[in-house]
């Protein structure tokens with residue numbers, strides 16, 4: 084997979100793309116990441132990428148010109164067309180289901196907004212999917228693009244390594260993850276549940292499933308609401 088990020092702050096992605104799971108996926112060639120700065124496509128000598136809104140109001144709006152040109156540059160460099168995603172608080176909610184859907188694609192372009200958002204013609208003209216990472220307003224789309232990138236890359240075959248699987252993650256089955264423990268068996272008076280030390284894999288699996296359901300019911304009953312499987 085290739086992921087192009089379009090942003091005014093490419094430098095903030097450096098540590099992420101060099102570290103941990105994403106860093107390893109880049110090194111192994113599982114994912115290729117490109118960073119493009121809209122400002123390199125500004126049309127005036129001040130390198131402007133934003134302007135005040137027609138109709139008045141506070142803040143600044145990302146202009147069409149530098150954004151369209153940056154996207155066209157990304158497309159021309161590889162003679163193709165990525166799935167375009169705008170990160171905005173007005174977008175469809177980003178979920179594990181959306182992450183799985185995106186992980187099946189070959190090429191994504193994540194467009195980070197800044198200021199009061201994008202000129203509406205960017206969304207329309209680029210035929211972009213709009214995603215929000217939650218019901219709060221970030222000062223820019225960069226943290227949201229990082230969230231999307233991380234959640235997608237870890238689902239790519241090979242990204243987590245053999246010893247790991249995304250299949251047990253929270254949400255992979257519509258449930259939160261069960262409690263996990265590691266050594267020591269007892270810490271500050273808190274013991275690891277006996278069942279996990281029993282070596283009985285069927286009992287352990289049953290316990291984990293029950294814990295996942297119980298935890299989901301207590302913390303996120305909305306996740307269970309759509310499913311009859313957990314009655």
Ligand code: ADE
Pocket residue numbers: 170171172196214215216217218219220221222223224227
């Ligand atoms: N940009 C600003 N806020 C955002 C959000 N909640 N999700 C995605 N992009 C954003």
